[in-house]
Amino acid sequence: MATTLADIASKAGVSQATVSRVINAKPGVSDDLRDTVMDAISALGMPLDRLQRNGTRLVAIITPDLSNPIFPEYVTSLTTLLAQQGFLAIICTCTPSGTNEDGFLSMLQNQPLAAAIFLCGRYDTKGSGLSVYGSLSERNIPTAFLNGGVREMNGLYTGTDDATAMTIALRHLRDLGHRRIGLLLGDRNHNPSILKYNAADQFFLDEHIQHDKDLTAWTTYGVESGQMAARALIERGATAIACASDQLALGAVKATRSLGLSIPRDISVTGYDDSPAMGYMSPSLTTVRQPVDKICQSTITALMAMMENKRLAARRDVLLFEPELIVRESTGRCTER
Known part of the structure; x- marks a missing residue:
């Protein structure tokens, strides 16, 4: 005979309405009472998914x-x-x-x-x-x-780990001789971008690299917004741009080309994510893989x-x-x- 709500309610010592609320993850049931119902379901050998809507x-x-x-x-x-x-x-x-x-x-x-x-x-x-x-x-x-x-x-x-992601990208650019490194980040209140910025700030401090405030750009995530912000960074003298996403990096690539410059001869660009196809674009994108x-x-x-x-x-x-x-x-x- 199939197990019913009445069987579970009787075993747990609660109403059928309480059993229904637990099964369907509805509010209004204490954790202790919820555990009691779940224990009763287990004791009766009835998998919870069989009791849920449509199983x-x-x-x-x-x-x-x-x-x-x-x-x-x-x-x-x-x-x-x-x-x-x-x-x-x-x-x-x-x-x-x-x-x-x-x-x-x-x-x-x-x-x-x-x-x-x-x-x-x-x-x-x-x-x-x-x-x-x-x-x-x-x-x-x-x-x-x-x-x-x-x-x-x-x-x-x-x-x-966003902090590690930014640090390894900056270390790579530093090892290539770059000192005027632009930061192309997402929204100023976006936690991942904040973590990347704080890691970059600490990296520049530890490496004794002076980083001007005008070499940091906060913008919305996207190719177009990345292109506009990257153009400003290049015009301010950045020789490399570390980006908070691959889409922003694609924008940086477009900005570089629009200024008649070459990648990586004039400007180096790093992304973040390693989205599909980043290895197939020209030039292929150096990026941090999630x-x-x-x-x-x-x-x-x-x-x-x-x-x-x-x-x-x-x-x-x-x-x-x-x-x-x-x-x-x-x-x-x-x-x-």
Whole structure:
């Protein structure tokens, strides 16, 4: 005979309504009571996914615009790993003219989510409010925040070590003789760009390299914005530009060419991500590779553990991975222009 809500309620000593709220990850149930229900389900030998809607376990992936090729790479890896574990990914793409993070979280409020993974959001912006994530914590849904810095709320924070990424790019440029190195970063309040900037500031200090403030450019992520900002850096005398993303680096390449200069003879450029096709452009891009597969595998493994033990979801854990410098054709020895 199949196990029913009444069986679970009787075993746990609670109402059927409480059992339903636990099964569908709804708010309004204490952690102790939730654990009691989960123990009753396990004791009756009934897998939780059979009780969930349509027997499907759902994981939301909130991602920015997929025009940046690094994000499809993350999404593909995450959805593949989730499918291998029997989970269905719901891809929520935030765009300026479409639905934003708040809107998606509102729509997901009544979905029986097993977990949520963020590739972007308010958490990655300095000083931003975090109340938008309250619905997830109230439902005790395991949540992972990727590549955004650690904030003051519970969850798994994982991604690439941004400070190390900037340091190895600058060390490479220094070894090529560059001293007037431009920094082409994202938004001034974007935590990953802030981490890169702080690492660069420390690098210049440690290496006794004077770095003028006008050799740092903050802008929005994108090829066009990168081109405009890079042009200004070149006009201020930069012989090399370390960029916070591959898209910004592509903008720097376009700016260099628009000024009648050559890469890497006149200007060296480094990117960040090692997005697909960066090795096939001309010149191929020297960039810092994010270990996407390692990050995704560790994220899914950690979320599985958080699903098994809800107490793990109610704490803050950090996993940072070492990036790798991929040297290609866009960097060369410094020559005076």
